[in-house]
Amino acid sequence: MTRWRHADDDDRVRHLGHGYRESHRGIPKGLKLVVRSASANLKSSVREVAMTETLVLSAGHQLRDQAGALADAVVACEFARHPMLRTRYGAAGRAKSRQDAVYHLLHLADALDANSPALFNDYIGWAKVLLQHFGVSSEDLDRHLECMADVARKQMPPPVAASAVAMIDGARTALPAMPSTTASVLDPGQRLSPLAREYVRTMLGGYRQAARQLVFDAADRGEPVRQLYLQVFQPALREIGRLWQTRKISVAQEHFCSAATQIVMSQLLLRVPAAQRCGRGVVVACVSGDLHELGARMVGDFFEMAGWDAYFCGANTPHAAVVQSVVERAADVLAVSATMGYHLHAVQDLIELVRADPRCARLRVMVGGHPFTVDPTLWRTLGADGTAADADAAVALAGQWLAGPASAP
Numbered sequence: 100m101t102r103w104r105h106a107d108d109d110d111r112v113r114h115l116g117h118g119y120r121e122s123h124r125g126i127p128k129g130l131k132l133v134v135r136s137a138s139a140n141l142k143s144s145v146r147e148v149a150m151t152e153t154l155v156l157s158a159g160h161q162l163r164d165q166a167g168a169l170a171d172a173v174v175a176c177e178f179a180r181h182p183m184l185r186t187r188y189g190a191a192g193r194a195k196s197r198q199d200a201v202y203h204l205l206h207l208a209d210a211l212d213a214n215s216p217a218l219f220n221d222y223i224g225w226a227k228v229l230l231q232h233f234g235v236s237s238e239d240l241d242r243h244l245e246c247m248a249d250v251a252r253k254q255m256p257p258p259v260a261a262s263a264v265a266m267i268d269g270a271r272t273a274l275p276a277m278p279s280t281t282a283s284v285l286d287p288g289q290r291l292s293p294l295a296r297e298y299v300r301t302m303l304g305g306y307r308q309a310a311r312q313l314v315f316d317a318a319d320r321g322e323p324v325r326q327l328y329l330q331v332f333q334p335a336l337r338e339i340g341r342l343w344q345t346r347k348i349s350v351a352q353e354h355f356c357s358a359a360t361q362i363v364m365s366q367l368l369l370r371v372p373a374a375q376r377c378g379r380g381v382v383v384a385c386v387s388g389d390l391h392e393l394g395a396r397m398v399g400d401f402f403e404m405a406g407w408d409a410y411f412c413g414a415n416t417p418h419a420a421v422v423q424s425v426v427e428r429a430a431d432v433l434a435v436s437a438t439m440g441y442h443l444h445a446v447q448d449l450i451e452l453v454r455a456d457p458r459c460a461r462l463r464v465m466v467g468g469h470p471f472t473v474d475p476t477l478w479r480t481l482g483a484d485g486t487a488a489d490a491d492a493a494v495a496l497a498g499q500w501l502a503g504p505a506s507a508p
Contacts (some may be wrong), residue, residue: 141155153239157214162204162251167283169250170200176246186267196243203247209440212264217474218440223270224277226343231279232346244271278358280345284337291322291330299335303342303352308357314363315370324371325404328397329491330358336393357393364396374406379501380430384421386437386445394490395436401490402434402497418449426458433459434481437468447481454482463500465493 162169174197178184184192203226207440208220227240245429251260285292285299294317301310314327336357383399386391392414399411410428412421425433433453437446446466453459466483478486484500487493 117120125232134255135400150339154359158262159208159210160261161255161259162208162211166201166208169204169247169254170197172254173200173204173243173246173248174195176250177243180246181242182241200243200247205245205468206440207266208262210266213440213443213470213474213477213480215470215474215480216266218470219260219266219272220273221473222440223274227274227277228281229344232344237274237277237279241271241274244274262428281341282455285334285340289330289334291317291326292334295335295338298331299356301379302335302339302356303348305355307355307362310359311363311366314367318367318370325401326369327367327489328364328400329339329489331491332364332396335362345405361393361396364393364400366401368400371404374404376408377406379409379432379497380408380428381432381434381497382410382412382421382424382428382430383434384424384436384449385414385417386435386442386449387415387417388445389436389438390414391438392436394438395434396435397490398434398467398493399457401494405498406496407494407497418445418452421449422456422459425453426456427463430462431501433462433464433492434497435464435466437466437470439468440470442468443470443477443481446483450482463497467493 114380166266174193176194178193184196187280188196201221206222207219210216210222223240223244227237231237247417248264248271249269254260255263268468285296289295293323294313298310298313301313314331317327317331318324339348339353339356342348343350361495381399383395383403385395385401396411402409408428408430410424410430412424421433434445435449439445450464451465453462463485464483465487466478466481467487467489471477471486472488475486478484485496487496
């Protein structure tokens, strides 16, 4: 890749890495489960590649394990084919190109483990927008992906290379149609869009109390709290994330807005009259390693407003602690949040841990988060019982599962 004139370049590296740990994960437990679920759901471009089930599952693991060496080869290919890169960017550019290559390979590995070309396409589309704002063209990104495919073809075992190249080629085919920038996610058709826009503007100015008052005034006018969550907090946070991705705001601003919104949400929830209890319980958790908790918190709040005994565990919850909470609270539903593709291993590990515990035999598991929006089949692949697009849908799905009178305690 070619971007590196900017003083805040380390921030861009954090964007691409976005929380990857340095250690490589081993092949996850329960691979046979993934084979049974995913083999029926492979996308056509991957389905045509002849490979054994074992190799399909180990492809992502092998890429992840060799990401550093493969990234070196990708950069060597890129700079050898396009000598002008050395002149334009020098040694620093080459080093940063290697960092990008590592992140691209790790996201490719995640998509391979999930048998989901859609996940890799989504990441490349996201990276295209981000890199565009660092002066990196779509053509540069395509050349980088071309070298990545050639290196995989030459250095990985044929079945692994075939599945990896199929995903890379699919992303390259889709790349020209992917947008180079993103429009505001604030939908003018939504009734509360003007309020959401003003909330974003006020938060970005650093005025938490003023932003809080905007929402509280709307509640005083009779606006349902659920609608304030769905039409103000949710789109506002997505818009703030988009502004961060396109370098319109800093990481510090994004973090301030997220932290301040959590405070406003907790204060607003106190204004909701206690709902009649329905006799059902839910545990809501972010998997180990996932530090993004706002979406999961919204889900927990919606269950509480619907009369459920809602127990929100927060971010980065150890899996054993989640299972313990489910058992101690005799929960009917476990709602698991995963923000990024690299959290899917953890989701699968948690689900397997729950399924293996006889005390959780009646538990229903729902999953949610961006990866499940990108690829709606992933919940089956990971062994969950269903997925929900937002907090409202999560409560509705759980209600469908448990329709009828609650069992006696």
